[in-house]
Amino acid sequence: MTTRYIAAFAGLFALIVTVAVFMGTPFTVRLLVEAFAFALIAMGLNIQWGFGGLFNFGILGMMMVGGFAVTFVSFPVNMAFWESDGPLMLGQTLIAALIGAVLVFFAHRVQRFGITGKWRGTVIVLAWFIAYVIFRSQMDPAATYIIRESGWVGGLGLPVILGWAFGGVLAAGIGYLVGKVSLGLRADYLAIATIGIAEILRAVIKNVEWLTRGTLTVSPIPWPVPNPQAWQSWGADPTTSFIYARAGYLALVVAFVAVALFLIHRAYNAPWGRMMRAIRDNYIAAGSMGKDVTGRQLEIFVFGSVLMGIGGAMLVSFVGIYDPSSYQPINHTFIIWVMLIVGGSGNNFGALFGGIFIYIIWMLSEPLSQALFQWLSMFSSDMGWGRIPDIESRSVQMRVFVLGLVITIALRFAPKGILPERVNRNG
Amino acid sequence: MSLVELKDIKAGYGGAPILNGVNIAIDASDIGVIVGPNGAGKSTTLKAIFGLLTVTDGSVTFAGQDITNSEADRLVPMGLSFIPQEHNVFTSMTVHENLEMGAFVRRDDISDTLDEVYEMFPDLKAKRRQNAGELSGGQRQMVAMGRALMSKPKLLMLDEPSAGLSPRYMIEIFEQVVKINRAGVGILMVEQNARQALAFATKGFVLANGQNRFTGTGQELLDDPDVAKSFLGG
Amino acid sequence: MNDLIFFFNQVMIGGVVLGSIYALGAVGITLIFGILRFAHFAHGDMMTMGGFVAFVLATLVAGMGLAFPLPTGFIVLPFAMVIAAGIALGIDKGFYAPLRARGARPVTLLIASIGVTMMIQGLIRLFFGTSTRSFFDTEPKTLIRIDVPIEGATRPISFTEPQLLLVILTLIAVVALHFFLTRSRLGKGMRAMADNPDLAKVSGINTKQVVRVTWIIAGGLACMAGTMLALDVSLKPDLAFNIVLPIFAAAIVGGLGHAYGAIAGGFLLGFAETMAVFNWAVLLRPFRDNLPEWLEIPSSLALVQSEYKLTVAFIILVVVLLVRPTGIFKGAST
Numbered sequence: 001m002t003t004r005y006i007a008a009f010a011g012l013f014a015l016i017v018t019v020a021v022f023m024g025t026p027f028t029v030r031l032l033v034e035a036f037a038f039a040l041i042a043m044g045l046n047i048q049w050g051f052g053g054l055f056n057f058g059i060l061g062m063m064m065v066g067g068f069a070v071t072f073v074s075f076p077v078n079m080a081f082w083e084s085d086g087p088l089m090l091g092q093t094l095i096a097a098l099i100g101a102v103l104v105f106f107a108h109r110v111q112r113f114g115i116t117g118k119w120r121g122t123v124i125v126l127a128w129f130i131a132y133v134i135f136r137s138q139m140d141p142a143a144t145y146i147i148r149e150s151g152w153v154g155g156l157g158l159p160v161i162l163g164w165a166f167g168g169v170l171a172a173g174i175g176y177l178v179g180k181v182s183l184g185l186r187a188d189y190l191a192i193a194t195i196g197i198a199e200i201l202r203a204v205i206k207n208v209e210w211l212t213r214g215t216l217t218v219s220p221i222p223w224p225v226p227n228p229q230a231w232q233s234w235g236a237d238p239t240t241s242f243i244y245a246r247a248g249y250l251a252l253v254v255a256f257v258a259v260a261l262f263l264i265h266r267a268y269n270a271p272w273g274r275m276m277r278a279i280r281d282n283y284i285a286a287g288s289m290g291k292d293v294t295g296r297q298l299e300i301f302v303f304g305s306v307l308m309g310i311g312g313a314m315l316v317s318f319v320g321i322y323d324p325s326s327y328q329p330i331n332h333t334f335i336i337w338v339m340l341i342v343g344g345s346g347n348n349f350g351a352l353f354g355g356i357f358i359y360i361i362w363m364l365s366e367p368l369s370q371a372l373f374q375w376l377s378m379f380s381s382d383m384g385w386g387r388i389p390d391i392e393s394r395s396v397q398m399r400v401f402v403l404g405l406v407i408t409i410a411l412r413f414a415p416k417g418i419l420p421e422r423v424n425r426n427g
Numbered sequence: 428m429s430l431v432e433l434k435d436i437k438a439g440y441g442g443a444p445i446l447n448g449v450n451i452a453i454d455a456s457d458i459g460v461i462v463g464p465n466g467a468g469k470s471t472t473l474k475a476i477f478g479l480l481t482v483t484d485g486s487v488t489f490a491g492q493d494i495t496n497s498e499a500d501r502l503v504p505m506g507l508s509f510i511p512q513e514h515n516v517f518t519s520m521t522v523h524e525n526l527e528m529g530a531f532v533r534r535d536d537i538s539d540t541l542d543e544v545y546e547m548f549p550d551l552k553a554k555r556r557q558n559a560g561e562l563s564g565g566q567r568q569m570v571a572m573g574r575a576l577m578s579k580p581k582l583l584m585l586d587e588p589s590a591g592l593s594p595r596y597m598i599e600i601f602e603q604v605v606k607i608n609r610a611g612v613g614i615l616m617v618e619q620n621a622r623q624a625l626a627f628a629t630k631g632f633v634l635a636n637g638q639n640r641f642t643g644t645g646q647e648l649l650d651d652p653d654v655a656k657s658f659l660g661g
Numbered sequence: 662m663n664d665l666i667f668f669f670n671q672v673m674i675g676g677v678v679l680g681s682i683y684a685l686g687a688v689g690i691t692l693i694f695g696i697l698r699f700a701h702f703a704h705g706d707m708m709t710m711g712g713f714v715a716f717v718l719a720t721l722v723a724g725m726g727l728a729f730p731l732p733t734g735f736i737v738l739p740f741a742m743v744i745a746a747g748i749a750l751g752i753d754k755g756f757y758a759p760l761r762a763r764g765a766r767p768v769t770l771l772i773a774s775i776g777v778t779m780m781i782q783g784l785i786r787l788f789f790g791t792s793t794r795s796f797f798d799t800e801p802k803t804l805i806r807i808d809v810p811i812e813g814a815t816r817p818i819s820f821t822e823p824q825l826l827l828v829i830l831t832l833i834a835v836v837a838l839h840f841f842l843t844r845s846r847l848g849k850g851m852r853a854m855a856d857n858p859d860l861a862k863v864s865g866i867n868t869k870q871v872v873r874v875t876w877i878i879a880g881g882l883a884c885m886a887g888t889m890l891a892l893d894v895s896l897k898p899d900l901a902f903n904i905v906l907p908i909f910a911a912a913i914v915g916g917l918g919h920a921y922g923a924i925a926g927g928f929l930l931g932f933a934e935t936m937a938v939f940n941w942a943v944l945l946r947p948f949r950d951n952l953p954e955w956l957e958i959p960s961s962l963a964l965v966q967s968e969y970k971l972t973v974a975f976i977i978l979v980v981v982l983l984v985r986p987t988g989i990f991k992g993a994s995t
Contacts (some may be wrong), residue, residue, distance in 0.1 A: 055768060181983055187768045188700035192909050193982050196975035199906060207968045330782075334775050341772065390790050397791075401783025407776030408756050411769055477863065503865025511863060517856040520849070528853045531846065532865040578865060 008353055008418055015360060026239060029246040031363055032356075036253045037314040039355025042339040043260060043348060044307030050346035050421065051268065052300035053280035055190040058178060060332040061198030062305050063312030064205050064324065065174050066167030068212055070313035071155065071322040073163035074222050078154020086150060089142035096138040100131025146210040153211055160224035164256075164313045171309020172302045174201070179301035183294055198333070206324040219321035225249050253314055257352070260307060264348050276300060330400060335362065338403055342410050344417030353419055358406075365402060369395040428491055430455045430613045431476065431507075431582055437484035438475040444483065445471045447637040451615070453630060455581060458604065458614040460645060462621040462658060463634035469617040470512065472634070473584050476615075477502060477509045490581070504532045506581035512590055512617075515571035518560030522551050525559050525570050529577030537577065544573040547603060565596030572603065576612075583607060585616040589623075601627065621659055625649050633658055662813040664943050670819060672935045678824050678893060680931025681831035685886035686901070686908035687915065687923035688838065689879035695855030695918035696875045697761070699770035704883060705905025706781040707749060711884025712891040712900055713785055714748075715741035716794060723799055734796040734892050735826055741888060742881040749880025750873060752777055778902075786898045794896040823892035830885060835924055838878070842920060847874055855918055907934075907971065910978035916988025926988070930974050937964040937973045 020028040041059065048054045081087070107127030110120050146153060182193035205212050212218070225248035226234075231241035267273050279286040279293050287293045316322050335358065343354015373395045377388040388394065410417070429452040438446045446468045453459040461469045474480050476487055478497045487495045494502060499509075508529075517525050526544060530537040545552040548569040554562060559570050568588060575583055585604070589597040597620065605627055608614050618624035625631050628645030633654055641654050648654045686708060693701040718737035729736045756777055760770055803822035808814075841848040847870070854861040854871050862868055887901055911930045915922025942962035965973060981989060 055771075181979060185982060185986055187766075188694075188771055189913065189982060189986060191700060191702075191768075191771055192906070192913065193979060196906055196910065196978050200972045200975050200979075203969055203972045207966070330779060334779065337772060337775065393791050394787055397783045397786035399783070400779050401787065404776040404779030404781075404783060407779070408773050411765075411773050411776070412756075412759055415765070415769065479863075499862050500865050500867050509863050511860065514857055515860060517853050517860060519856045520852060524849055524852075527846075527849060528861070528864050528866065531850055531853075531867075574864065 005349065005419060012353060012357055015357070019360065019364065026242040026246065029243060029250055031360060033246060033250045033253055033318055034315060034363075035356040035359040036250070036257050037311045037318070038336070038339065038359045039352045040253075040257050040260060040314070041308050041311035042336055042343065042351040042355035043257075043264065044304040044311065045336050045340050046304075046345060046348060046351035047264065047307070048301055048304035049340065050351065051273065051276045051280065052297055052304075053187075054183070054297055054301055054304075055187045056194050056301070056304065057191045057329075057333055058194035058198030058201075059308055059336050060327050060329055061194075061201040062171045062174065062308035063315070063332055064201060064327050065171050066164075066309035066312030067316035067322050068205060069167035069170045069309065070160065070163030070317050071212070071218050071221055073156050073158045073166045074160045074317065075155025075157070075218060076222075077157045078150055078152065080150035081146065081153050084146075084149045086142070086146045086153065089138070089145055090153075093135070093138040093142050096134045100134050103127045103131050103134075143208070143210045152209065152213045160222055160317050163317070164224075164310050167309040167313030168306040169309075171305045171312070174309075175302045175305025176298065178305075179298045183297050183301065195329070195333075202324070202327060212322070212324060215323075215325050217321055217323040221317050221320045221322060223249065223317060223320070225252055249318060256310065256314070261348055261352065268348065330403070331362075334407075335359075335403065338407050338410075340417075341407065341415075342417055344419035344421065346421030347417070347419050350417050350419035350421070354417065357418075362399065362403070365399045366395065369398040369402075373398070429453060429488075430457075430490060431615065432488045433472070433476065433485065434488075435485035436472070436475055436482055436487065438471065438480055438482045440480055445637050446475060448485070448639075449475075449634065449637065450639055450642075451632055453582070453613050453615050455611060455613045456608070457629045458608050458627060458645075459616070459630040459632065460621075460624045460628035461615070461617045461632045461634060462619075462625065462648075463632075463640070464658065467634040468637040469634055470586050471637075473509065473586050473615070473617060476584065477507065500532070503578050503580075506579070507584070508575040508578055508580035508582070509584045510571045510575045510586060510588065512586040516559040516562075516567050516574070518558065520559060521556055522559055522562070522570055522573075523555040525574050526551075526577050529574035532578055540577055540579060544576055547576075547606070548573055565592050565599070568592060568596065568600055569603075572600070572607075576607065580612060582613040582615065585614070587617050587619055589618065589620050597623070622649065662809075662811055663816040664947060666809060666814060666816045666818055668939070668944055670816075672932070672939050674818075674820050674824065675935040676928070676932035677828055678820075678931070679934060680928035681827050682886050682890050682893075682904070682927075683908055683911045683931050684924040684927030685831060685834065685882050685889075686904070687911035687927045688834075688920055689882045689886075690908060691912045691915065691917055691920055691923035692851070692855075692875050693879050694912070695920075696851060696872060697757070697770070698858075699767040699774070700909065700917075701879075702771060702774040702905065703752070703777040703781060704879070705901035705903075705908065706778050706785075707745065707752075707880060707883040708887030708890070708901035708905075709785060709898065710748065710781050710887070711741060711745040711880070712887035712896050713789060714744050714884060715888040716796065716891065716896055718744075719796060728800070731826070732796060732800065732802075732823060732892060734888055735823070738830075738885060738888055742884045745884030746877040746880040749876040749883070753872070753876050782898065782902065789898065791898055796892050796896065821893070823889065827889040827893060830889065834882060834885065838920060841878075847871065851875065903971065906978075907974035910974045910981075913978060913986075914981050914989055919988065922988055930977060933977055934970055934973045938967045938970050939963060 016028065016032065019031065041063065044062075045056060045059060048056050104124070104127050107124045110123045115123060178194060178197050181197070182190050185193060206214055208214065209216065223245070226245060228238070228241040228245040231244050232238065236244060275286070275291060276296060279291060279296055339354040339358040340351055341354070342358055343352070344350025370391060373388060373391045377391060381387045431451070431453050433449055433451040436446050436449045437444050449468065449472050451459065451461075451472065461472060463469055471480065475482050478494075478499060482495050485495075486493060489502075489505060489507060492505070494505070517528060520528070526541060527537070530540065545555070550566055551569055551573060554566065559567060562570065572585075572588070588600050588604070592600065601623065604614055604616065616624065625645040625648055631641075631643055631645045631648040632639060633641040633648065641648055641651060643651070649659070686704060689707075690701055690704050693699070693704070715734050715737055718741050719733040722733055722737055756773055757770055760773055804819060805822060805825060806817040806819045808817045842852055843849070850861070850866045850871050851874060853864070853866060854868060858868070861871075890900060907930055908927070911926035912923045913926070914929060915924070915926030940961055940963045945962070
């Protein structure tokens with residue numbers, strides 16, 4: 001088993017070195033930063049699925065929330081907003097939302113006043129509707145006003161690391177709500193529910209222009225470490241500045257991943273981890289032994305979401321732009337699943353390995369498939385069939401196809417992944 | 428030659444084997460009853476015949492043909508029929524449709540068999556358009572038997588047909604079993620109500636720990652003091 | 662009166678058209694769930710693929726210089742459905758059947774269907790690019806207008822020919838499915854297997870055959886839905902990926918595994934979406950003069966902005982999952 005680990009990570013290292021030789025150091029360091037951030041997200045999914053057996057198809061939503069959090073916290077303050085009536089109007093909206101919440105709260109307890117059955121249902125629906133109308137009556141003018149007067153609310157201008165933390169917290173909050181709503185459901189219902197909630201989040205973040213600038217995108221988002229411009233102002237030449245800046249970023253991300261890995265590994269081998277696996281493998285038995293199954297599952301879901309939120313935040317600050325329309329299920333939700341399944345679900349190192357490996361393959365496949373298509377195109381024009389049009393978009397799709405093929409092949413021939421879960425019978 | 432014959436069957440669900448050498452032989456004229464304590468492998472024996480779990484050793488023959496580990500859709504056309512103990516009706520389908528499903532493997536006209544089944548269980552005829560899920564436990568058991576008879580079996584296997592039924596229904600079910608047997612269908616059933624069942628059994632098998640403990644006619648087993656003491660509650 | 666006709670055109674016709682698409686898709690998902698017990702995520706892409714199969718056939722037929730009184734895409738539909746059913750069978754054999762044979766859990770099959778989704782999506786774009794295509798490049802899309810013989814009504818009830826065909830086809834498909842499930846031997850076998858797979862096996866029902874029939878029906882209906890959707894709007898590679906979730910919502914709202922529930926759920930969601938984005942102020946305008954002074958009708962009175970149209974289905978889905986996860990029509994679900 002140990003040789004397998006050594007072989008896997010040695011192979012990975014060799015792959016990275018090869019990439020560095022052919023594609024240059026700046027590209028490789030950038031690739032590694034993103035790969036480690038994705039690995040962190042894959043570890044989050046591993047907590048949820050590998051340890052807890054909880055399905056999550058809403059990873060995209062967690063990443064978007066994390067990205068929004070870091071944008072909001074670290075972007076410079078927009079004085080135009082704070083000097084306008086915007087904050088006041090948002091305050092009124094908040095009060096309206098609270099009034100609505102109180103209304104809904106009491107509607108749910110209406111049976112205490114002797115209203116039950118159908119009437120209670122009617123009252124609840126009516127309360128939700130009225131609360132919604134009250135909220136919209138304040139929200140809509142506020143949104144219009146803010147967009148007209150100051151564009152959007154802007155950021156808070158706080159340190160980036162704080163933004164990452166806030167990304168984790170916000171994702172945890174969303175994870176708690178999602179879990180509360182859907183954890184009682186069977187796996188396939190949970191899949192649909194999580195993807196549905198993620199899509200709702202996506203639609204909202206994309207369209208609340210006053211808060212996120214929506215499709216207008218936010219940039220440049222500051223870095224937690226000196227960025228290339230800073231290095232250049234200190235006298236570094238452009239290439240070196242990119243390497244230094246990205247290497248600094250990479251060190252920070254790797255440190256985060258290492259800490260996360262250490263903590264998860266500890267927890268996994270502690271009684272907490274054993275209980276989690278007991279619940280995953282037989283939740284009925286675990287439940288009958290007095291374990292609070294739903295409570296523990298909620299914990300797991302929230303922990304996993306935290307890592308996803310932080311990973312999403314890291315990626316956004318690294319790219320420096322927050323673009324809600326760039327989030328797609330394939331390269332933000334499904335690819336994480338590929339990483340975990342290929343790497344080895346239930347094994348932290350499997351998640352780490354799968355995350356880095358699949359991301360590198362995914363990024364490399366772009367130039368590779370383009371080269372393949374160029375070659376095919378040349379071949380077909382030599383044969384007199386004409387050149388292949390739209391090579392770029394076609395080669396992108398080729399990668400999607402290959403990713404799908406990888407999932408199905410992995411499920412069929414290596415369902416446990418490259419680094420399978422270690423089953424410790426004595427533990 | 429027996430209708431169905433089990434020779435030294437060993438079988439299980441992948442872990443430790445549950446059956447450790449079971450021998451059973453039934454003729455078309457027989458009513459065979461398997462009794463024994465919980466966990467002795469009674470139901471497992473029926474499932475092993477029907478290919479619902481893997482037989483690792485030994486052989487099952489039916490009318491001279493080897494049917495070890497055959498799939499159900501081959502066995503039913505050959506003349507085997509099985510009534511599971513639980514979930515033995517299609518609850519969302521009508522009584523009539525349940526019976527039709529029993530005849531799924533047949534391509535010929537099934538109306539005569541339908542009439543016979545309705546004659547046997549007049550209650551069902553009245554409820555033929557009702558969903559089987561709406562019926563009482565005893566009526567469901569009749570639907571289950573009717574369904575199993577629709578394929579015109581040569582051997583009918585019943586897994587605890589009287590479980591959870593009132594004495595009135597238990598007697599009716601047993602009477603029907605005897606009647607079906609008189610019509611030339613071999614019977615192999617597992618029963619908890621061992622005394623009542625052995626009373627009309629032509630062959631009785633006492634299983635314990637996945638092995639035959641006693642074999643004989645129903646009356647012999649009832650009269651055997653050892654059997655009575657260990658397995659029939661004194 | 663014109664406002665009422667506007668309402669009819671927007672909400673009723675829009676709801677029926679959307680509902681038909683949802684219903685056709687949801688039936689496939691619910692049948693697959695009933696028989697194979699897994700959420701088939703690639704269904705949306707099977708719809709898109711069906712649309713492209715029909716498109717290729719229509720292009721071939723048009724290339725032969727044949728012209729029909731009905732849209733060519735509609736004429737070639739039966740052939741496209743046969744091809745799509747064949748592809749669905751092939752997908753099952755290639756990707757799902759081996760996993761089932763290994764006794765894989767439903768969740769594994771669900772993940773495999775994600776893989777299939779990506780493969781179909783990738784292949785479609787590989788061959789057809791990402792551009793939007795139309796079935797009506799060479800022939801006009803007929804608009805049907807019905808004047809309402811009531812005084813004061815100047816606006817006609819209007820819909821397109823593909824929309825009419827879609828609704829008729831959906832009706833035929835629903836009736837045919839009903840007769841298949843209640844009258845035919847295989848149809849009843851399908852219901853039996855969905856009801857109690859173990860007993861179905863014990864009864865000698867050929868479960869492999871039932872699985873094949875399920876894929877044929879689901880694939881054919883998916884192709885029909887995809888083609889009709891493409892005829893109604895346009896053919897894009899991500900045509901159905903965006904509506905696979907509302908379709909799942911429809912199937913779950915109707916109770917997974919219940920064919921009639923899926924149809925009802927489809928129409929329910931279709932109407933819910935069009936009604937949620939409809940500007941109800943239009944209907945209040947005629948009463949403007951009778952209202953008290955202080956009550957002013959706002960210019961826009963839609964329940965949600967149209968950007969959130971798709972989220973209506975998700976919200977209904979989440980609420981249904983919370984309040985009644987077994988669906989709103991039947992209590993029991995396995």
